[in-house]
Amino acid sequence: MSYRSLGEFLRALEQDGDLVRVTAPVSPRLEISEIADRAVKGGGPALLFENVQGSKFPVAINTFASRERMRKALGIASWEEWDERLDFFLDPKPPEGLLDKIRAIPRVTELAAVFPKTVRTAPSQEVVATGDAVDLTELPVLTCWPQDAGPFITLPLVITKDPSSGKTNVGMYRMQVYDRATTGMHWQKHKDGAGQARGYEREGRRMEVAVAIGCDPATVFSAIAPLPPGVSELLFAGFLRGEGVPLVRAKTVDLLVPAEAEFVLEGYVDPAERRREGPFGDHTGFYSLDDDFPVFHVTAITRRERPVYMTTIVGRPPMEDGFMGEAVERLFLPLVKKTIPEIRDMYLPVEGIFHNLAIVAIDKRYPGHARKTMHAIWGMGQLMFTKTIVVVDADVDVRGGGQLLWRVLTAIDPERDVEIVHGPVDELDFASRLPCYGSKLGVDATRKWKEEGFGRRWPDVIEMSDVVRRKIDALWPSLGIKTGGRGV
Ligand SMILES: Cc1cc2nc3c(=O)[nH]c(=O)nc-3n(C[C@H](O)[C@H](O)[C@H](O)COP(=O)(O)O)c2cc1C
Numbered sequence: 001m002s003y004r005s006l007g008e009f010l011r012a013l014e015q016d017g018d019l020v021r022v023t024a025p026v027s028p029r030l031e032i033s034e035i036a037d038r039a040v041k042g043g044g045p046a047l048l049f050e051n052v053q054g055s056k057f058p059v060a061i062n063t064f065a066s067r068e069r070m071r072k073a074l075g076i077a078s079w080e081e082w083d084e085r086l087d088f089f090l091d092p093k094p095p096e097g098l099l100d101k102i103r104a105i106p107r108v109t110e111l112a113a114v115f116p117k118t119v120r121t122a123p124s125q126e127v128v129a130t131g132d133a134v135d136l137t138e139l140p141v142l143t144c145w146p147q148d149a150g151p152f153i154t155l156p157l158v159i160t161k162d163p164s165s166g167k168t169n170v171g172m173y174r175m176q177v178y179d180r181a182t183t184g185m186h187w188q189k190h191k192d193g194a195g196q197a198r199g200y201e202r203e204g205r206r207m208e209v210a211v212a213i214g215c216d217p218a219t220v221f222s223a224i225a226p227l228p229p230g231v232s233e234l235l236f237a238g239f240l241r242g243e244g245v246p247l248v249r250a251k252t253v254d255l256l257v258p259a260e261a262e263f264v265l266e267g268y269v270d271p272a273e274r275r276r277e278g279p280f281g282d283h284t285g286f287y288s289l290d291d292d293f294p295v296f297h298v299t300a301i302t303r304r305e306r307p308v309y310m311t312t313i314v315g316r317p318p319m320e321d322g323f324m325g326e327a328v329e330r331l332f333l334p335l336v337k338k339t340i341p342e343i344r345d346m347y348l349p350v351e352g353i354f355h356n357l358a359i360v361a362i363d364k365r366y367p368g369h370a371r372k373t374m375h376a377i378w379g380m381g382q383l384m385f386t387k388t389i390v391v392v393d394a395d396v397d398v399r400g401g402g403q404l405l406w407r408v409l410t411a412i413d414p415e416r417d418v419e420i421v422h423g424p425v426d427e428l429d430f431a432s433r434l435p436c437y438g439s440k441l442g443v444d445a446t447r448k449w450k451e452e453g454f455g456r457r458w459p460d461v462i463e464m465s466d467v468v469r470r471k472i473d474a475l476w477p478s479l480g481i482k483t484g485g486r487g488v
């Protein structure tokens with residue numbers, strides 16, 4: 001079991017010397033942003049601002065902002081360990097003998113324990129405000145960048161229910177605070193929250209919405225996990241935590257909300273209503289321009305007695321969400337491999353902000369295999385947004401930086417090896433001619449085959465013989481050649 005609440009996680013970070021309490025008075029308008037940005041770009045610790053001007057609540061930020069912190073947040077010692085855990089889920093081999101059956105029992109009980117459970121009383125409802133007492137301006141919501149339209153809640157867990165299946169979705173969609181009791185609801189049209197909202201719009205019904213702010217890190221992470229529609233984020237969070245997420249009935253809407261949350265906002269989205277949202281300094285490193293989005297009316301705010309407001313800022317990479325993106329990439333690679341088994345490795349560089357660049361290594365087995373892989377990726381969930389896909393052979397290191405560039409650029413005949421397709425693009429992409437629709441580029445940088453019409457011979461990569469290497473390894477220290485570590 002990892003952490004039960006944000007508080008537990010923050011205490012663990014502090015014990016490890018990975019959290020700094022900032023007691024100096026700072027403004028939630030731009031100042032926390034500037035401090036958090038410097039901290040993340042300099043590899044600094046998680047931050048807890050205890051003296052935020054204009055609010056009595058402290059602000060936690062950068063709690064996922066390093067590779068180690070992110071892994072700790074998810075209770076994962078190494079990505080290999082995760083692959084094994086997930087493998088039991090994805091490939092549950094039937095136990096063969098009686099002994100195997102007995103051995104499987106603990107794992108099955110473990111799985112049963114990860115379902116969400118409902119509780120009657122909850123820390124997230126210690127203080128309840130409804131009606132005129134609802135006041136979002138009491139929260140230390142950050143205005144992140146100079147051209148932002150206002151303060152934005154950046155790490156909300158938006159909880160909704162599908163009008164026909166009744167299934168719950170949890171998604172992270174930013175919310176611009178307009179006034180004491182209204183915010184924007186920035187679910188992009190491809191996301192599950194927006195899909196459910198379309199169902200309510202067809203029926204002309206109000207959509208009940210609850211928003212948790214600040215939960216245990218696995219639950220927060222589940223809201224960004226690109227799970228297929230209908231697959232429960234809360235079950236996924238339970239699987240990550242090794243213990244089901246405790247939920248409690250909301251006070252004014254018919255939804256279950258995390259019992260251990262710091263804050264919960266309850267309310268509704270009206271199907272016909274839209275309001276100008278943005279601009280907002282976004283994770284593209286540019287301002288997303290203003291546009292019309294649904295509006296969230298808050299009917300209640302419940303909270304802990306002493307809550308911590310959990311947030312993040314996005315902006316020019318690398319930023320905190322880059323570490324979340326890397327965790328998504330690593331956690332979901334085994335799943336991607338199940339559907340596209342030729343994939344050996346996949347890398348989404350942080351400068352590609354999730355969807356602009358994927359470098360994929362494949363075990364090429366048949367003519368046109370690289371292109372088949374591209375189309376499979378363009379057809380898979382949120383990977384459909386991938387603007388550029390570069391496919392290399394399995395012996396190429398997708399994280400190789402300059403070495404990767406060398407391999408890709410030597411392997412291509414541009415006119416032959418480029419695949420350009422049209423389709424949905426990320427709503428945040430500002431370069432496409434139309435919003436949400438544009439072109440995507442695939443580069444086949446695998447070695448070309450005769451069967452693919454390549455009539456020439458393909459040369460071998462230069463490699464020194466092992467015998468000579470070993471001999472020189474032994475000799476090297478005595479040669480007195482200083483190479484800054486790169487010679488050996
Ligand atoms: C910090 C952060 C902010 C995000 N903001 C938004 C947002 O405003 N709108 C949106 O559609 N997706 C946003 N996302 C991405 C979604 O959370 C992500 O695509 C998630 O898988 C959506 O869940 P769903 O598949 O259940 O819709 C954000 C992600 C992060 C890490």
Ligand SMILES: [Mn+2]
Nearest residue numbers: 169192227229
């Ligand atoms: Mn979902």
